[in-house]
Amino acid sequence: MTDNDTQDLDQASLFNDRLLAILAGIAALFLFGALTGYIAKIAENGSLSAIDGILILGLIAATVLAGSFAWSKWRKAAAEPEAKSARKSRNIYIAATLLGGVLGAFIMIAGGPELDTMFSNNPISASVAVISIAGWAIGTPLITLIWWQVTDEHEIAAYSNGALLAFHLYVFLVPSWWMAARAGWVPQQDPMIIWAITMVVWSIAWLYKKYA
Known part of the structure; x- marks a missing residue:
């Protein structure tokens, strides 16, 4: 060998x-x-x-x-x-995962007994909505901005390729699902389910481009 x-x-x-x-x-x-x-x-x-x-x-x-x-x-x-940038990038991944886990647990616990799933559309209190929106709309962009500043070109390229693939999936999937739902073939689309599918595809493509 x-x-x-x-x-x-x-x-x-x-x-x-x-x-x-x-x-x-x-x-x-x-x-x-x-x-x-x-x-x-x-x-x-x-x-x-x-x-x-x-x-x-x-x-x-x-x-x-x-x-x-x-x-x-x-x-x-x-x-x-590993490079210093890769180590910093990994630490940011961990921070983002922790933020998502804490936010998800908070929504499930504080959302009330009517909240049967993470992506439930049942009503929630104003306080839960404010905290959740603030955590997502402020915390996520902040982590992304920090990550963008410390990440190397290879990682950014993998991230961008995954984003491009996920964007095209969204462009193709949403209108198709919408028309199929109007024809009675599938249930009405849920924006959070579409979001989850898009994020999964983005993540898979990102990881493949990064490590393959």
Whole structure:
């Protein structure tokens, strides 16, 4: 095996570790959201059965396991030599993830018993709306601006390519879904579902361009 082959294997292993860390982190966030929503439903019903307790413990265990796995893989990948800009960029990712997790948990918990899912369209109080909007409309642009200033050209190019793909998906998807809904083929589109699909595609394309 040549030195180039060894280097390629090392790069592939590093890519796999980072990809697994990201996927496990996303899984942990989804599990945490499911746990929060389930607890909110139990609080609404006012009773806790044995099955509920088992499911809650299972969700807690799954969340901890997914988070621990993500952290271990990320630490392994982070141990590899990296540029200062990459390290700063990673720290900003962590800050953004924490902001999203805290904001999502706040919406689920403070939204009230009528809030059955993260993307529920049920009414919420004015205070919850103000805090949520402020956290998203102020915190997210601020983190993005800081990230843009410390990130290298390769990362920005990957980010831009993902954004371009996601934008075209949005352009093609929204009118098509709108017309299909008017024909009665699919349910009426939900803006947050469209947003989530767009963000997932953007993130996948971004990560692929960055690490592939």
